[in-house]
Amino acid sequence: MSNPDFDEIIDRVGTGCSKWDDMQASYGVSPDDGGLAMWVADMDFRPPAAVQRAVEQVAAHGIYGYPGANPAYLEAIRWWMEQRHGWRVDTDWILTCAGLVNGVAMALDAYTRPGDGVIVMSPVYHAFARVIRASGRQLVELPLARQDGLYRMDWPAWEAGLTGRERMLILCSPHNPGGRVWTAQELREVGDFCIRHDLILVSDEIHCDLVMPGHRHSVTATACPDIADRLVTLTAATKTFNIAGAHIGNAIIADPALRDRFRGALMARGISPGLFGMDMVAAAYSPEGAAWVDALVDYLDGNRRLFDDGIAAIPGLRSMPLQATYLSWVDFAGTGMEPAEFTARVEKTARIAANHGATFGTGGESFLRFNIATPRARVAQAVERLQQAFADLQ
Secondary structure, three states: OOOOOOOOOOOOOOOOOHHHHOHHHHHOOOHHHOOEEEOOOOOOOOOOHHHHHHHHHHHHHOOOOOOOOOHHHHHHHHHHHHHHHOOOOOHHHEEEEOOHHHHHHHHHHHHOOOOOEEEEEEOOOHHHHHHHHHOOOEEEEEEOEEEOOEEEOOHHHHHHOOOOOEEEEEEEOOOOOOOOOOOHHHHHHHHHHHHHOOOEEEEEOOOOOOEOOOOOOOOHHHHOHHHHHHEEEEEOOHHHHOOHHHOOEEEEOOOHHHHHHHHHHHHHOOOOOOHHHHHHHHHHOOHHHHHHHHHHHHHHHHHHHHHHHHHHOOOOOEEOOOOEOOEEEEEOHHHOOOHHHHHHHHHHHOOEEEEEHHHHOOOOOOEEEEEOOOOHHHHHHHHHHHHHHOHHHO
């Protein structure tokens, strides 16, 4: 495999991608005058060549009928989880959903009823709250504590905050937007909490492959083997390989009864995988894909260092130490500014579109989330613009 060129600037404007083509409507930042898209969590990099070859092979055949069984797709998932994460799964445990937000929706449908409480650890990925509320469930936010600049689980406060109506906990592991890699011990504490309160645990592990050097992701299923009868693990190749447009993800469920309920939710909604997505995943979860991910993580780590150093040079700004993901969570509280003011400086002066922290729930109000999975020249440009936008603080 030739070395991937992550420095290549690829123009995505006008291709129908949300990240670049929707940022003006969402943030008032236009790509036409050099605006930088650092919001939607996809990358500005091409996937491994193996994925492109798989797409071209399907296209070359020229018939796009209903896909059937795809053993290579299931075997690739099984192989990847064992090789990269030491997790042995049976292909019978794997159910396919239309991405992980859809997987969360299917879990809500399968294991809860309207009015039930569904727990998230906030601030957290904003789609969780959106889907919970849209399904008529009650959003229960358990605010994460902060210690030494990192998010921590706050068990005493959380125990006191429950109502008794909670039926499910959705865990984001690694954490988005904080970039935290939970330890095996922390995951065991989550499992114990779910046993005590009779909760189904949905563990969203979509960022599990994007872990910075010096850290290691623990799969919830291996950290907590005693909760298999209440655990649904959601994984996907889409975040790792920048193929989110394939809208394909996996629910890996060891317990047969739990798996049957999830399968029933999929069937009731007519959810089935698309033709291209399965072949893309089978190509990505391969030795070639593994080498590409290793190169990607090394590059992202370089972007992380550049961005963090630039943020640290601005008085009042602090980025949370990034252990995983390519999403930098920057706290503006030290500036003394209200969110409207620091957000305006980022969007209008620096011309950067970044996610507003309040959309991630309680505790996110003083933050913005920046996507650094873009060529390094753009990261350097973003740092320079941010330093200029807050130059009066220096």
